[in-house]
Amino acid sequence: MSSENILICTNCGETAKSERRRYRYLESGISNLYLQGTEVAECLRCGESHVIIPRxxxxxxxxxxxxxxxxxxxxxxxxxxxxxxxxxxxxxxxxxxxxxxxxxxxxxxxxxxxxxxxxxxxxxxxxxxxxxxxxxxxxxxxxxxxxxxxxxxxxxxxxxxxxxxxxxxxxxxxx
Incomplete structure (x- = not known):
């Protein structure tokens, strides 16, 4: 189950569609770490992805x-x-x-x-x-x-x- 939000792309300024999903958190430095329910916004125009990790x-x-x-x-x-x-x-x-x-x-x-x-x-x-x-x-x-x-x-x-x-x-x- 995913919830969707509409955001603005920080790369091109167009609409980015956001949904909550499983995200492989490679930025942590741990290859086998996954975040559940992470908000990921993908721009409908340029394809840029934005990961939103609170707290x-x-x-x-x-x-x-x-x-x-x-x-x-x-x-x-x-x-x-x-x-x-x-x-x-x-x-x-x-x-x-x-x-x-x-x-x-x-x-x-x-x-x-x-x-x-x-x-x-x-x-x-x-x-x-x-x-x-x-x-x-x-x-x-x-x-x-x-x-x-x-x-x-x-x-x-x-x-x-x-x-x-x-x-x-x-x-x-x-x-």
Whole structure:
């Protein structure tokens, strides 16, 4: 079900038709992240697309929380998102993890897998260092034993932009 609105194209000034739909949120840096109910306006004249994402800071916090509760190991893309969410450089995150920025870079690029202990520490760090997520540290800690020893790449993260509720779906079921 999609609702439609009429907007003006910022590129050519003509009418753009808007509808709510599923949107692959590549701007996040996470290739398997989809936003449900995202408003996308397409110009009827020039074909330009405009994606309208409200409450982006709250959306990013919801994504960070979802990643902290992911059923599988964090991917490099997810780690990069979490590091940026905390406004940290690779060097700063490395100090927390007792490693250097080169190691952080290798994890983020996928050249080196993130170890299970480091994965869990990163999740707790995100919750502890984000003041709004801090009350959920206990829930995240209780989730840690349930993390599967499989790559987060086999899961698709879906976030509803209206409710900020998130769901992980197995890639084989998401298609």
């Amino acid at each position: 982006i800071a709250k959306l990013h916090r919801a994504i960070a929380l979802a990643l902290a509760n992911s059923p599988a190991r964090l991917t490099g893309e997810q780690l990069r998102f979490l590091r940026k969410h905390l406004s940290m450089s690779g060097e700063q995150l490395g100090r927390y993890l007792h490693t250097d920025k080169t190691k952080i870079s290798k994890w983020e690029s996928g050249d080196d897998p993130i170890g299970p202990s480091t994965d869990r520490l990163i999740r707790l760090l995100v919750a502890a260092l984000d003041g709004e997520l801090r009350p959920g540290v206990t829930a995240i800690a209780e989730h840690l034993p349930q993390i599967r020893d499989e790559s987060g790449k086999v899961w698709e993260l879906q976030v509803d932009v209206a409710t900020l509720q998130s769901t992980f779906v197995s890639v084989s079921r998401a298609a």
